[in-house]
Amino acid sequence: MEELIKQTIEYLKKKGVDYADLRQIKKEQEDIKVKNKNVETISRSEDQGFGIRVIANGAWGFASSSVINEEEMKRIAEKAVEIAKASAITKKEDVKLSEVEPYKDKFSSKFKTDPMSVSLDKKIELLVKCSEILMKDKRIKVAETGMNSVRTRKFFASTEGAFIEQNIVECGAGMTAMAADGKDVQKRSYPNSFGGDYAMRGYEFIESLKLVDNAERVRVEAIALLGAESCPDTITDIIIAGNQMALQVHESCGHPTELDRVLGTEISLAGGSFMTLDKLNKLKYGSDKVSIVADATLEGGLGSFGYDDEGVKAQKSYLIKNGLFVGYQTSRETAVVLNQTSNGTMRAEGWNRIPLIRMTNINLEPGEWKLEDLIADTKKGLFLDINKSWSIDDKRLNFQFGLEIAWEIKNGKLGKIYKNPVYTGITPQFWNSCDAVCNKNHWHVWGVPNCGKGEPMQVMHVAHGTAPARFKNVKVGVSK
Amino acid sequence: MKGKDKILSTLDKMVKQSKADHTEAVYIGGESGLTRYANSTIHQNVSELNSKVYFRTALGKKIGVASTNSLDENNLKKALASALEIAKNQKDNPYFDSLPPKADYRKIDTYIEETAKFSPLERAERVQKIFEMARPYKLDVAGSFTTGEVEIGVANSRGVVCYQGLTSSAINIIAMSDTSSGYSDALSRDVDEIDVDDLAEAAIKKCLDSRNPKEVEPGEYTVILEPVAVGCLMEWLGYIAFGSKPFLEGTSFIAGNVGKKMMGENITIYDDGNDPSGIAFPFDFEGVPKRKVTFVEKGIAKEVVFNTIDANQGKTKSTGHSLTPDSSEGGFALNVFIQGGNSSLEKMIQSTEKGILITRFHYINGYLDTRVALMTGMTRDGTFWIENGKVKHGIKNLRFTESMTKAFSNVVALSKERKIVNVWWGDVGCTVTPAMLIKNFKFTGKTEF
Numbered sequence: 001m002e003e004l005i006k007q008t009i010e011y012l013k014k015k016g017v018d019y020a021d022l023r024q025i026k027k028e029q030e031d032i033k034v035k036n037k038n039v040e041t042i043s044r045s046e047d048q049g050f051g052i053r054v055i056a057n058g059a060w061g062f063a064s065s066s067v068i069n070e071e072e073m074k075r076i077a078e079k080a081v082e083i084a085k086a087s088a089i090t091k092k093e094d095v096k097l098s099e100v101e102p103y104k105d106k107f108s109s110k111f112k113t114d115p116m117s118v119s120l121d122k123k124i125e126l127l128v129k130c131s132e133i134l135m136k137d138k139r140i141k142v143a144e145t146g147m148n149s150v151r152t153r154k155f156f157a158s159t160e161g162a163f164i165e166q167n168i169v170e171c172g173a174g175m176t177a178m179a180a181d182g183k184d185v186q187k188r189s190y191p192n193s194f195g196g197d198y199a200m201r202g203y204e205f206i207e208s209l210k211l212v213d214n215a216e217r218v219r220v221e222a223i224a225l226l227g228a229e230s231c232p233d234t235i236t237d238i239i240i241a242g243n244q245m246a247l248q249v250h251e252s253c254g255h256p257t258e259l260d261r262v263l264g265t266e267i268s269l270a271g272g273s274f275m276t277l278d279k280l281n282k283l284k285y286g287s288d289k290v291s292i293v294a295d296a297t298l299e300g301g302l303g304s305f306g307y308d309d310e311g312v313k314a315q316k317s318y319l320i321k322n323g324l325f326v327g328y329q330t331s332r333e334t335a336v337v338l339n340q341t342s343n344g345t346m347r348a349e350g351w352n353r354i355p356l357i358r359m360t361n362i363n364l365e366p367g368e369w370k371l372e373d374l375i376a377d378t379k380k381g382l383f384l385d386i387n388k389s390w391s392i393d394d395k396r397l398n399f400q401f402g403l404e405i406a407w408e409i410k411n412g413k414l415g416k417i418y419k420n421p422v423y424t425g426i427t428p429q430f431w432n433s434c435d436a437v438c439n440k441n442h443w444h445v446w447g448v449p450n451c452g453k454g455e456p457m458q459v460m461h462v463a464h465g466t467a468p469a470r471f472k473n474v475k476v477g478v479s480k
Numbered sequence: 481m482k483g484k485d486k487i488l489s490t491l492d493k494m495v496k497q498s499k500a501d502h503t504e505a506v507y508i509g510g511e512s513g514l515t516r517y518a519n520s521t522i523h524q525n526v527s528e529l530n531s532k533v534y535f536r537t538a539l540g541k542k543i544g545v546a547s548t549n550s551l552d553e554n555n556l557k558k559a560l561a562s563a564l565e566i567a568k569n570q571k572d573n574p575y576f577d578s579l580p581p582k583a584d585y586r587k588i589d590t591y592i593e594e595t596a597k598f599s600p601l602e603r604a605e606r607v608q609k610i611f612e613m614a615r616p617y618k619l620d621v622a623g624s625f626t627t628g629e630v631e632i633g634v635a636n637s638r639g640v641v642c643y644q645g646l647t648s649s650a651i652n653i654i655a656m657s658d659t660s661s662g663y664s665d666a667l668s669r670d671v672d673e674i675d676v677d678d679l680a681e682a683a684i685k686k687c688l689d690s691r692n693p694k695e696v697e698p699g700e701y702t703v704i705l706e707p708v709a710v711g712c713l714m715e716w717l718g719y720i721a722f723g724s725k726p727f728l729e730g731t732s733f734i735a736g737n738v739g740k741k742m743m744g745e746n747i748t749i750y751d752d753g754n755d756p757s758g759i760a761f762p763f764d765f766e767g768v769p770k771r772k773v774t775f776v777e778k779g780i781a782k783e784v785v786f787n788t789i790d791a792n793q794g795k796t797k798s799t800g801h802s803l804t805p806d807s808s809e810g811g812f813a814l815n816v817f818i819q820g821g822n823s824s825l826e827k828m829i830q831s832t833e834k835g836i837l838i839t840r841f842h843y844i845n846g847y848l849d850t851r852v853a854l855m856t857g858m859t860r861d862g863t864f865w866i867e868n869g870k871v872k873h874g875i876k877n878l879r880f881t882e883s884m885t886k887a888f889s890n891v892v893a894l895s896k897e898r899k900i901v902n903v904w905w906g907d908v909g910c911t912v913t914p915a916m917l918i919k920n921f922k923f924t925g926k927t928e929f
Binding site for chain 2: 040041043049061076079080086087091119121128141182184265266352353388392393395398400402424456457
C-alpha cells in the first residue's frame with residue numbers, strides 16, 4: 001500500500017499540481033445493541049478507500065474511490081485535477097497554505113485490550129445483564145444498552161514529502177431506560193445520553209464505565225421522573241453536570257471557533273459564527289473563570305490523534321483564556337488569514353470526505369470547587385443532568401437545551417427532582433454568568449461520537465473535558 | 481454504473497453460497513459529485529465512487545449482519561462469513577421468523593442519464609451564474625450543488641430480487657447581505673429540471689427584502705410557513721412519530737391514539753414511495769414493495785410504517801419501509817407527503833392582519849416531549865413581518881418551542897401547490913409539502929440577527 005501511495009504522489013507531482021495529498025483509510029467497526037434483554041443488532045463493517053486532494057490552477061479539487069489499485073489511483077488523481085480546474089473558473093484568488101513540516105512518522109493510540117478482540121459473548125453478557133437490571137420494574141418499557149468499537153488505519157502522504165501512518169482504536173458504551181405509565185414517558189441514561197461515553201482507548205475503558213453498577217440507579221430515577229413535577233419556569237442559578245457541560249462547550253464554543261465557519265464556508269448547512277475576526281482578542285466571551293482549550297494531545301480523548309488530515313502535528317491551544325476570546329481552531333488554508341500556521345484541526349470522516357476544521361478535545365479547564373461545596377454554596381437553584389434535546393441558532397448565539405432531570409437546590413442542599421427541565425440563553429451572556437467551575441477531581445473527558453458538519457455530511461468523533469459549573473440567573477423553561 | 485445484471489448476479493451468487501438458514505444481500509453503490517460555494521467562490525468540489533454490500537444471515541432466530549465496501553470476491557466471502565459467525569454467537573430474536581418473500585414492485589423510471597453524466601465543470605458553470613446574478617446587488621452567495629447516481633439491489637434466499645438505478649440532483653442557495661439572508665432550494669431526479677435562474681432570483685429577493693431586520697418580541701403569532709419550513713418539521717415527525725420504533729415504544733403521538741383526532745380536519749399526512757411527484761423509490765432495503773401509509777387522515781391518527789421484524793412485534797405486516805440491515809431504527813418513512821389545500825402563499829399573506837412569514841427553520845430538535853411532538857428550533861434565511869395583508873419588512877430570527885399536534889390543529893389554510901423539499905436521504909426520498917397558515921404559533925426566544 002505504501003508503495004502505491006508514493007507512486008501516486010509522484011504521478012501527481014509530474015502532473016504539475018500546485019499541491020496534492022492522498023489519504024488511504026481502512027476502518028473496521030462493530031456495533032452491538034441490546035433492547036429489552038434481546039440482542040437487537042450485531043453488525044460489523046469493513047470500509048476502505050482513498051481520497052486525493054489537489055490544488056491546481058489555484059483551486060481545490062477532491063476525488064475518492066473505494067477501488068484500490070494503481071490504475072484507479074491514477075484515474076482518481078486525474079479526476080481531482082479536473083475538478084480543481086473546474087473550481088478555478090470562479091476563484092477570486094489562488095488558495096494559499098501555511099507552512100507545515102512534512103513529517104514522516106507513525107502514531108498509534110494507546111490501549112490495553114483491543115475491543116474487537118474481546119469475545120462477542122462477553123460483550124453481550126455485559127449488555128444483557130444491564131438490560132435485565134433496567135427491566136426489573138414493569139414501568140420500564142424500553143431498556144437500551146449498546147456498545148461500539150472502531151479500529152482505523154490511515155496513511156497520509158503529500159507532494160511536500162509528508163508520509164504518516166496512524167492506527168487508532170476507539171470504543172464506547174451506554175444505556176438508557178425509558179419509563180412510561182400511560183400518561184407520561186421519561187428516560188434516564190448512563191453515562192451519557194445518545195449512546196453513552198466514548199474514548200480513544202481499549203476495552204478497559206468499557207470496563208471502567210461500571211455499567212452494571214449504575215443500572216439500578218438509572219432504573220429508579222427513570223421511574224421517579226414519572227411522578228415528578230415539571231420543572232418550574234423561572235430565572236435561577238443552575239449547576240450543570242459535566243456531561244451537559246460537554247455539550248454546552250461543544251455547541252457554544254467549539255463550533256463558533258471553527259475558523260472555516262467564521263469565514264463562511266459552512267453557511268450552506270450549519271451556518272456561520274458570531275465570533276468574527278474583529279472580535280479576536282477583544283470579546284469578553286465569558287467570566288474570568290472560563291478558560292477553554294483545543295487539545296488534540298490529550299491521551300485517550302476521542303478527539304485526539306497524532307496528526308490531523310493535513311499532516312499537521314497534534315497541538316494544544318487556547319480558544320478562551322480567563323474569559324477572553326483568544327484563538328480559533330484553524331487549518332493550513334484558514335490560518336493564512338491570521339498570519340499564523342495551522343493549529344491542526346483538519347479531519348475527514350473517512351477516505352471519501354474532504355478534511356474540514358473539526359473540534360479535537362475542546363476542554364473547559366477545571367476550577368477550584370468541590371461539587372459538594374458548590375452545591376452547599378448555592379442558596380436557591382437547580383442541578384441539571386444529562387442532555388435530552390439541543391438547539392442553537394446559525395451564528396451560535398441563542399441556545400436551548402433540554403435535560404433528563406433536575407434536582408432542586410435549596411439552602412445548599414439537593415432536594416426534590418423535576419422532570420423536563422429546559423434552560424436557554426445567549427452564548428456570551430451565559431458564559432459571563434459562570435461564577436464557578438469544579439476542580440480536576442470532577443473533571444472528565446466526554447467522548448462525543450456524533451458531531452455533524454459539512455456537505456456531504458461528515459460525522460466526527462470529538463471530546464470535551466469538563467467539570468460541573470455554576471451559572472447565575474439563567475432562564476429555565478420556555479414560558480417566562 | 482455497474483448495471484442490473486452484474487449487481488444481481490453478484491448478490492445471488494453470494495446468497496447461494498451462504499450456509500445460513502436465511503441470507504439477504506443488499507448492494508448500495510454509485511458515483512456522486514458535490515460543489516460547495518461561499519463568499520461567491522467555489523471552496524469545495526468533491527467526487528466519490530463507493531459501494532457497499534450488506535449481508536444479513538440468520539440461523540434459526542439468531543441474526544448476524546456484516547458489510548464491506550469492497551466488491552472483491554474474497555472480501556465479499558469474508559463479510560458473509562463474518563455475518564454467519566455473528567449469527568452463531570447471537571441470541572434469539574423473538575420477532576424474527578423469516579426474511580420477506582418475493583413480491584412484485586412497481587416499475588418506476590428513476591434514472592436520468594443527463595444527471596448521472598453531469599460534470600464538475602457543468603456544476604461550476606451553473607454556480608458561476610448565481611454569483612453573476614448576485615453581484616449587481618453586492619450580495620455574497622453560499623450553497624451547495626450535487627449530482628449523482630446510485631444503484632440499489634436486494635436479493636435473499638426466499639427469491640427476492642430487486643434492482644433500481646437512481647439519479648438525483650439538489651441545490652441550495654443562500655444570498656447574504658450584511659444584515660440579512662435569503663434561501664431557496666430544489667431537488668429533482670433530473671438536473672435539467674433545476675432552474676438555477678429562478679432559484680437564485682428567489683434567494684436574492686428574500687435577502688434584499690429582509691435587510692435591516694426589526695426586532696419582534698417572542699409570543700404567540702399567526703405564522704405562514706413556506707413549504708421548506710413545513711418540510712423541516714415533517715423531517716422531525718419522521719424521526720419521532722411516523723416510524724415503527726417510536727410507535728412500538730409508545731413515544732409517538734400516534735401510539736395509543738389510533739382513531740383519535742390528533743390534528744385539524746384539514747391535515748392528511750402520508751408516505752408514498754411510489755408517487756413519482758416525489759422522489760420515488762418503490763421497494764425497501766429488504767426488497768418489500770412500498771405501500772402507501774397514511775399517518776394522519778383528516779386529523780385522525782391512523783397508522784405508521786413497518787419493517788418485517790417490527791411488523792411481527794406489532795402483529796401486522798411490513799409496509800415496505802425497512803432501512804439497511806445494520807439499522808436498528810425499524811420502519812422509517814422516506815417519502816412523506818402532506819395533502820395540499822385550496823389556498824396559495826399569496827392568498828395566505830393577503831388574509832393575514834398581523835403575522836410572521838417563515839422561509840425555513842434551523843436546528844430543530846424534537847426530543848423535548850415526543851408524545852405531543854414538542855419541538856424547538858430557530859427561524860433562518862428570510863423571516864418577515866406581515867401586516868394588513870402585506871409583507872412589511874424583515875425581522876430578526878426567533879426561537880419557537882411548540883407542539884406539532886397543537887400547531888397542526890391550528891392550521892387555517894394550506895396551499896394547493898406543493899414543493900419537493902430535500903432531505904439528507906434525497907437519493908431515495910423527500911418530503912412533499914404545501915405552505916401553511918397556522919394560528920397561535922409559539923415563539924419562546926429571540927436572537928441578535
